[in-house]
Amino acid sequence: MTSKPVGAATIGNFDGFHRGHQCLVSQVVQKGKGEGGSLLVTFEPHPREILNPQVRVPRLSSDWTQLCGHFEAAGLDEVLQLQTSREFLKLTATDFMEMLWE
Numbered sequence: 001m002t003s004k005p006v007g008a009a010t011i012g013n014f015d016g017f018h019r020g021h022q023c024l025v026s027q028v029v030q031k032g033k034g035e036g037g038s039l040l041v042t043f044e045p046h047p048r049e050i051l052n053p054q055v056r057v058p059r060l061s062s063d064w065t066q067l068c069g070h071f072e073a074a075g076l077d078e079v080l081q082l083q084t085s086r087e088f089l090k091l092t093a094t095d096f097m098e099m100l101w102e
Helices: 019-032 047-051 064-073 093-100
Strands: 008-011 038-044 078-083
Touching (some): 008 019, 019 038
Parallel strands (some): 008 038
16 A cells, blocks of 8 residues: 555554654654665544544544645645544554555
């Protein structure tokens, strides 16, 4: 799924770009320099929305384009948004990692 090898990656629900996200992304970008680049992996919709559709998951931002702008400005080399489904959530950790690096 990734277009090139990466030296550092972060995986999570990046529903905004608050200070915690900014700090984490900064570390990934720094680690990725000279090591093959940096990657951010996130999910849409939020996995909790699949597991419990009755619960509204609060989001800091609903504008994917704006979030991508923040990610790009932070220096990330690649951003991957995975589409979440019940089947996707059944993947083992090994299968998930193999899927990322196919």
